[in-house]
Amino acid sequence: MTSQSFEEFLVLSVDLTAFEETDLLGTGLAHQYLAKVRDACGDEVVTALLDAHRAARADAGDGAGSHDRALLDRALRHRIFSDDRLGPVARNVVKLWYSGTWYGLPPEWTDRYGARTAAETSTVTAASYQEGLLWPAIGANPPGARAPGYGSWAQPPRIEDRYLRGEGK
Numbered sequence: 001m002t003s004q005s006f007e008e009f010l011v012l013s014v015d016l017t018a019f020e021e022t023d024l025l026g027t028g029l030a031h032q033y034l035a036k037v038r039d040a041c042g043d044e045v046v047t048a049l050l051d052a053h054r055a056a057r058a059d060a061g062d063g064a065g066s067h068d069r070a071l072l073d074r075a076l077r078h079r080i081f082s083d084d085r086l087g088p089v090a091r092n093v094v095k096l097w098y099s100g101t102w103y104g105l106p107p108e109w110t111d112r113y114g115a116r117t118a119a120e121t122s123t124v125t126a127a128s129y130q131e132g133l134l135w136p137a138i139g140a141n142p143p144g145a146r147a148p149g150y151g152s153w154a155q156p157p158r159i160e161d162r163y164l165r166g167e168g169k
Contacts, residue, residue, distance in 0.1 A: 005050060008050045009050065010024060010030060012093070015053065015076065033093075037102075040116055049089055055079055059075040059079070089105070104120045
């Protein structure tokens, strides 16, 4: 795993999750998540995913590193999510960041692109659940993992407007 592929994985994860890079790094799990995706899908698929993401960003960019989010979303749908090989992997990367769990790829995917033992549903580490992006996205603490304080349970979690608009943090 090169530092360049790690950086590219972070940029991909930012675009897929709508969280900032600092939030993703703050989980302490970015390296482990990239390793999990590599174990589950293989280097060739990860390289193809990162290449497709780079192309999607080029499609949506102005050449100066700035991107129109609507154009980027369209390019991601076109280059990654609609692709039979890359789409399921990208969706799993999103689920991995939000839930801390790698979900087994669909049987159609493993039949066509190869079954790997790590392609089965599993938790990456014990910290994955606690560090899932789901919790800050809904403004809640992970049940059973972090004490939120006395009486905090009296109010339901709320999803902030910026998440509903897809703007992330």
